[in-house]
Amino acid sequence: MSCKLFLLLEYLALSSVILFQLEPRLGASNNITRCIDEEREALLTFKQSLVDEYGVLSSWGSEDGKRDCCKWRGVRCSNTTGHVKVLNLQTSDHEFARRKFLKGKISPALLKLRGLRHLDLSKNDFGGSPVPEFIGSLSKLRYLNLSCGTPSSKIPHPFRDLSGFEYFNVENSNLFSVGSLERLSHLSSLRHLDLSCINLTKSSDWFQVVSQLHSLKTLVLRSCYLPPINPSFIWLFNLSTSIETLDLSDNHLPSSSVYPWLFNLSRNILHLDLGFNHLQGSIPEAFQHMVSLRLLSLASNELEGGIPKFFGNMCSLNQLYLPRNKLSGQLSELIQNLSSGCTVNSLEGLCLYANDITGPIPDLGRFLSLKVLKLGENHLNGTINKSLSHLFKLETLSLDGNSFTGVISETFFSNMSNLQMLFLADNSLTLKLSHDWVPAFQLKWLSLASCKMGPHFPNWLQTQNQLISLDISNIGISDTIPDWFWDLSIELFFLNLSNNHISGKLPDLSVLKSDDIVIDISSNNFDGPIPPLPSNSTFLNLSKNKFSG
Structure with a gap:
C-alpha cells in the first residue's frame, strides 16, 4: 500500500514539474502569436497610402487597444510564427454597391510581409497607380486577387519565378491590354486563373x-x-x-x-x-459525355431545335441555362426529354427565357428540387399549371411575357415559402388575393405589370419588407397609397407604379436612399406640390399627373 502511495506522490510531483516547465513556454507562445512590430508598421504605412473615406480600416492603428495587427480587419497571422499570412481587404458586395471601397495606391511596404501567402485587394479603386512590380517578389504568395478595380499595367516580370502560385484573379483590371501571355506559362502550380x-x-x-x-x-x-x-x-x-x-x-x-x-x-x-x-445549329450530342457536369450555360447564342433527350440522363446536372436562343417546339416535349431519367431529381435551375417555345405548361410536379424556373418571353399559353404550387423549394419563378390566362389565388403560393423573385408581368392573368393575406414568402423582386389586381392597393405588400424591385404598373389600382408603403424597404432601387389611377399626395421621396434609384409614377392622379425627390435617382418620371406649384 505504501509502495502505491509513493508511486502516486512521485507521479504528482513529476506532473507538477512538467507543468511548471511548460508554463513559460506557453507564455512565450502567446507572445509569438502577437503582431510583429515590423509588420505592424508595414501595414500602417500601407494604410497611409490609401484613401479610406468610410473607415474600412478603422480597426488599424498604433494606439493602445489596436496594436495587435493580427486582430485588424482583413489580417490573419500564423499561430506559430506570428507573421502575417493573409491580407484580405476585398470590398463586400454590400459595400461595393454603395461605392464604399478603398482608393489610393498599393504601397511597397507590403514587401515586409515576408510570410504573406494570400493577398486579396479586389473590388477597390487603385486606378491612380500601376500594378506594383514588388507583388511578384512576394516569394511565398500563393493567392492573388486584384479583380475589379486594379489599374492598368503589364504583368510584372518577377511573376516568372512564382512557380508555386495557385490562385490568380485580375478580372476587370486591364492588367494585360496587349501582347503575349507567355509569362503565365511558368506558373506550373496554378489552379485558378x-x-x-x-x-x-x-x-x-x-x-x-x-x-x-x-x-x-x-x-x-x-x-x-x-x-x-x-x-x-x-x-x-x-x-x-x-x-x-x-x-x-x-x-x-x-x-x-x-x-x-x-x-x-x-x-x-x-x-x-x-x-x-456565336454557337449555331442544334445542341451537340457530344455534351452527353460530360458525365460530371453540374452547370451548363449556353445563354445568348443562336442554338436551334429542342432540348436533346440525353439531358434527361445527366444525373449530376443541377443547372441548365439556355435563354435567348432560337429553341423551339412544345414545352411539354422539352420537359418530357428532361424528365425521362435521373435529371428530374437533380435539376435545381432551368432557364428557357426568351426562346420560341410554345404550348401550355405541362406537369412539373416531379421536379421537386427546382429552385429557379424561368420560362418568360416565350409563346406559352393556357392557364398556369397547378403542379407549380408543389415546387416548395422554388426561389425564382419567371412566367412573364407570355399569353397565360386564368385566375391565380393565394392557395397557389401556399407552399412557396422560399420564393424571392416572382415575375408574372405582361400576361392576361387575374390575381385574387384577400385583403388580409399574409404570404409565406419574403420577396425581393416582384413584377406584376398588366396583371389584373385592382381596384384596391394590394395590402399584402405590407408584409414584404425586403423588396428591392417592385413593378405593379397597369394593374387597375384606383386607390390612394397607404402610409406604410413608403417605409416598406430602404433598399428599394426600382419602383414602377405607372398607368394606374392612384390618387393623393406624394410624401418626401428623398428618404429613399438606394443608389441609382429608378422611379416611375407617371399616368396616375397624384396631386398637390411635388415633394423633395431622391438626389441619387437615375430615372424619375412624374408626368401625366395633377401636380401643382
Missing part, C-alpha cells in the same frame, strides 16, 4: 499558354475578346484535362473554335459557361 474583362485581342497565344498549365482547375476568360482558336493547333497541345470550371462566355467564339477543344476534355467538366458566343 481569371482574366475576365481584359482585352486579349492580341494575345494570340492564350490557348497555347493555357494548355501548359497542367494543374489548372478553374479557367475564367469571360469578355476577353479572345481570338478564335486555329483548329489545326488544337491537337498540337496537351491541354490540361484537370479543368473543372470553364468560362469562355461573351467572346463571340464560333462553334468551330470551341467544340473540338471542349469535347476533348469533357469528362472532367463540372461547370461550363459558353454564353454570349
Whole structure:
C-alpha cells in the first residue's frame, strides 16, 4: 500500500514539474502569436497610402487597444510564427454597391510581409497607380486577387519565378491590354486563373499558354475578346484535362473554335459557361459525355431545335441555362426529354427565357428540387399549371411575357415559402388575393405589370419588407397609397407604379436612399406640390399627373 502511495506522490510531483516547465513556454507562445512590430508598421504605412473615406480600416492603428495587427480587419497571422499570412481587404458586395471601397495606391511596404501567402485587394479603386512590380517578389504568395478595380499595367516580370502560385484573379483590371501571355506559362502550380474583362485581342497565344498549365482547375476568360482558336493547333497541345470550371462566355467564339477543344476534355467538366458566343445549329450530342457536369450555360447564342433527350440522363446536372436562343417546339416535349431519367431529381435551375417555345405548361410536379424556373418571353399559353404550387423549394419563378390566362389565388403560393423573385408581368392573368393575406414568402423582386389586381392597393405588400424591385404598373389600382408603403424597404432601387389611377399626395421621396434609384409614377392622379425627390435617382418620371406649384 505504501509502495502505491509513493508511486502516486512521485507521479504528482513529476506532473507538477512538467507543468511548471511548460508554463513559460506557453507564455512565450502567446507572445509569438502577437503582431510583429515590423509588420505592424508595414501595414500602417500601407494604410497611409490609401484613401479610406468610410473607415474600412478603422480597426488599424498604433494606439493602445489596436496594436495587435493580427486582430485588424482583413489580417490573419500564423499561430506559430506570428507573421502575417493573409491580407484580405476585398470590398463586400454590400459595400461595393454603395461605392464604399478603398482608393489610393498599393504601397511597397507590403514587401515586409515576408510570410504573406494570400493577398486579396479586389473590388477597390487603385486606378491612380500601376500594378506594383514588388507583388511578384512576394516569394511565398500563393493567392492573388486584384479583380475589379486594379489599374492598368503589364504583368510584372518577377511573376516568372512564382512557380508555386495557385490562385490568380485580375478580372476587370486591364492588367494585360496587349501582347503575349507567355509569362503565365511558368506558373506550373496554378489552379485558378481569371482574366475576365481584359482585352486579349492580341494575345494570340492564350490557348497555347493555357494548355501548359497542367494543374489548372478553374479557367475564367469571360469578355476577353479572345481570338478564335486555329483548329489545326488544337491537337498540337496537351491541354490540361484537370479543368473543372470553364468560362469562355461573351467572346463571340464560333462553334468551330470551341467544340473540338471542349469535347476533348469533357469528362472532367463540372461547370461550363459558353454564353454570349456565336454557337449555331442544334445542341451537340457530344455534351452527353460530360458525365460530371453540374452547370451548363449556353445563354445568348443562336442554338436551334429542342432540348436533346440525353439531358434527361445527366444525373449530376443541377443547372441548365439556355435563354435567348432560337429553341423551339412544345414545352411539354422539352420537359418530357428532361424528365425521362435521373435529371428530374437533380435539376435545381432551368432557364428557357426568351426562346420560341410554345404550348401550355405541362406537369412539373416531379421536379421537386427546382429552385429557379424561368420560362418568360416565350409563346406559352393556357392557364398556369397547378403542379407549380408543389415546387416548395422554388426561389425564382419567371412566367412573364407570355399569353397565360386564368385566375391565380393565394392557395397557389401556399407552399412557396422560399420564393424571392416572382415575375408574372405582361400576361392576361387575374390575381385574387384577400385583403388580409399574409404570404409565406419574403420577396425581393416582384413584377406584376398588366396583371389584373385592382381596384384596391394590394395590402399584402405590407408584409414584404425586403423588396428591392417592385413593378405593379397597369394593374387597375384606383386607390390612394397607404402610409406604410413608403417605409416598406430602404433598399428599394426600382419602383414602377405607372398607368394606374392612384390618387393623393406624394410624401418626401428623398428618404429613399438606394443608389441609382429608378422611379416611375407617371399616368396616375397624384396631386398637390411635388415633394423633395431622391438626389441619387437615375430615372424619375412624374408626368401625366395633377401636380401643382
